[in-house]
Amino acid sequence: METEQDTLPKPNDQPVLPRSYQTEMVAQAIDENLIVCLPTGSGKTYISVMLIKELLGSTNSKLCHGGKRTIFLVKQVTLVHQQGDYISMHLGKEISVGKYYGDMGVDLWNKSEWDKELETHQILVMTAQIFVNILDHAYFFNLLIFDECHHATGADPYASVMNKHYNNISGNMPRILGLTASITSRKIKANKLEKEMKQLESTLKSRVESGSSREESRRYGTSALVKHISCVPYESNCNDSIKMAFEILDQISLEIAEHYSESRSERDEQEYQLSELMLFTDYQNTNMFNYNEQSARYMQICQSQSITVPKLKRHIDNIKHMGNDLGLMGLYLASLHLKNCLKIDLNNQLNFNKLSSQQLIMNVHNKIELMTDSILNTLVETNSTNYRLLYSEKVCSLLEQIVEQYALTLSLETYDYSSSPMKCIVFVERICTAIILSELFENVCQKRYPEYNSIKSKYVAGTKSFGIKDVMSAKHQRQTINEFRTGKINCLIATAVVEEGLDIPQCNLVFRFNKPNNFCSYMQSKGRARAKKNASFIILMSSDDDKALAEYREYEEIETMLQNEFYFRSLSFDDDIEDAKELQPYVTEKGVIIDAVRAVRLIYEYCAILGHGQIFPPRVLFHGSGPYTCILSMPANCPVRNDIM
DNA sequence: GACAGCAATGCTTTATGGTT
DNA sequence: AACCATAAAGCATTGCTGTC
Incomplete structure (x- = not known):
């Protein structure tokens, strides 16, 4: 995230000199609780390091002599390591930094064990949940840093830290520093920003300071070129036989829904009967047998419904989505996935399900197989040179842009980059889009169109997902990102996991293939595009979607507001006035x-x-x-x- | 007084994460 | 691996309001 490009300690590490806005922020943070709002990449973590240094004085003595400790709170386990290493590196060897997260079994620790930890470490980096747990032990802290503090809303651990424990304490209140790039993680209108900001300020009992109205911090922040490309939606391009495939899918979807509602009414009836029976059951003799039988039947229905059928429906919806988003090729690849999935299901789980569900799955499997193997397959074969039919315009322009940028980067490239000259990220919304898109790239680049051969892509997605099953362990994630860093891969297809947390190198080309869910998401993905020169942030959207366009405009407005807001606010609202x-x-x-x-x-x-x-x-x-x-x-x-x- | 249109609300689906 | 929580979008429902 917003650690500098050299997060990994390098042998020839030069000392980082503070920039003036950072010094200014620190100076203010010494006097009051502050929420630092700076764009990704402007060195927020370094500000916290500076502040830790400034306030180090009160952490020197032992706990029993009134010594206090500094806490650095993060949202994710991976960030514990990342930020912990960063802080430790910049503070030097004589300051001890401890790292804590749930997997270490810290929850089972008692007070004496925590005493030991707090005695030996002056700075403690941990996930917020753990901090909530140890707050009961009544320690004193001089400084509390919230990384990505815009999460402090609702029942979030961040918010509960503030609300439950620091609500009424006035005397021993630690200094608070919040770090964020986006103030809010909600999807908001520009005119609600003020309100959100106030909310955050009152939760953290701090004041928002965004130094980004000044030239200098802007220079260090993202300066990517933003480009909007609008594409014709795929439906208007496709021919009748493809429409037919979609109709088949619709039909299947309908069948599943029918089956679902049917069996739901059946379930409701069973439930009703069960509850009736419960009224007349004395739980001791004769009726017990009936009751057991009834409840067993009920459980069976519940089980068969809750596990397979809705999943299947989701699968079908995903496939339709793929088709509309990626084009015929995407549709084909996605339905291949489903076909294999169903085959496995038919072999394994069949006995679990009720007869009608069995039939349904069988039925769907047959239809999918038919569609995939005869209709789609022949369509792909016969149209193997027809770009516009095989791929949606979005995919086409994505490829074009990548190739174009690649050529550009090659021509401009100086010698200092020994690895890959291009680093590109494509942000998608769904995991299955990531999977299919990467397969599609592979297909396109290696087999059909050798001019795209330079693109080597892999995907990164979260570990938990429904729909298309494809295990993506944390280890696998790290490995893929490492390959991306070293240049073995030059194109990464990612879901929102990458937006926050995972340590991604700078990129010179960032795409939004699907629209971001919220403003925070927008800022984070945009913040990834910050190469030394010629970084681009390219937004792909469908031309008929006016809403999406309006949304992006809204985001841009908020962005500029964040840069200027602070100045206006201090004139009109703050008590500074x-x-x-x-x-x-x-x-x-x-x-x-x-x-x-x-x-x-x-x-x-x-x-x-x-x-x-x-x-x-x-x-x-x-x-x-x-x-x-x-x-x-x-x-x-x-x-x-x-x-x- | 009836009907259409807009806003608020609730439910489901899709992601993410942390912990046990 | 399974369970929980959060956030937001999309969709349907409800209720209010303005107009004919």
Whole structure:
């Protein structure tokens, strides 16, 4: 995620110099609880490292002498390692960082074991759930960092940490730092952003600070070129025989639904009978036999329904979806999957099911087999050169774009990249899309069209899924991503797993094949596109889908709002305004009014331009409470050398 | 007073994750 | 591997409101 490109410790690691907005953020975080809102890739984790360093003082003494500890909370287990290593690397050897997650059996630990851990480690990285568990032991913490803090909503462990334990405590409240790129994970309208932001602020008892209105952080954030490509939906392109295949699928779907509702009414009846029977059962003698029999029958029906039939329906829906999204080839590959699946089912699980379900499955299997082997197969064979029929326009333009970009990258490439010059990610919504699309690529690239041969693709998806079964263990995931990092693969097809958590290298080409589910998702996937030069973020959408277009526009609006929001907010809503009002705004000869808040901002911007923030941050010191004086020390490379009063 | 259209609500499906 | 939880989209239902 937003660790820098060199997350893996390298031998020639150069010391990272803080950028001015980072220093500024840290300076503010020392004084108040803060939610840092910066785009992916701008070094949020480094800000937390700096803050940990600043507040290290209170973690030095032993627990019994009033020593406190720093907690870094993350959402996922993989992030425990990733962020833990990052922090540990930047803090140096003398600071001890502990890592904790559920698999270690920490839940079984008692207080004395935790005492030991807290005594030996000053910084503890863990998943939020574990922190909730140990909070009962009443330890003291100086600093609480929430990684990806936009998750702090509803009943999330993040929120429950704040709500349950830090609601009424005023004296021993730790300093809180939230890190996020997107404020909210919900899908929201631009005009609701304000509300969400307030909500998050009140949950974390912090203030949102997004330094991204300044030039410098923007430079380090994502600067990908955004491109929208609208494609004609596949249905309008296909011919009658393909439509027929879809009709068969519809029919099967209908049959399943019928069967389902039929047996559901049967189940309802059984349930009714069962409940009737229960009223008259004395649970001791004669009626017991009836009751047992009835309930056994009921269970059987429940089981046969709940396991196979809805699954089958989902499968069919998936296939239809594939067909519409990817084209004939996708339809063919997907139904091949189902055919094999059903064959296995027929061999294994048959005895579990009721007779009518058996027949249904058999029936569906036959139809699918017929469709796959005779209709689709011949269609694919006879149209083997007809691009437009085999693949949907979305797939076509995806391929075209990749090839185009590949050529471009090759022509621009300098010598420093020994591995693959191109790294490309395609984000899809469903796991099955990822599977089928990668098969499709393989098909296209290796067999039919050698000009696409340079594309080597694999997919990454979550471990748990329904529908098309294809085990994707965490180990397998890591392995695939490693291959991607080293350049063995140059095109990764991924679901939302990759958006958060997994450590993905920078890419110069990122696609949204399906639309993102929410704003957070949009930001994360966009944040993946940040190569040194010529990174593109390409959105594919269907041309008849006005809603999707509106959604993207909405996201872009929110994005710019996030960059500017902070400035407007501090003028109109924050309690800063009271302080600011006390100071007379400065008016230039031309009549431009600069008030206190704006002035501070201007100074920081000026400094950013001056030294790219790597020399010294400006320091502002306030004295007194009523009419106070302010000492401003400018950076060393500023022409104004003396302190300004 | 009847009917159409829009907003709020609830249910299901599709993802993800963590823990046992 | 199975279970739980969350979030959001899509769809259907309900209820309100405005118009004829």
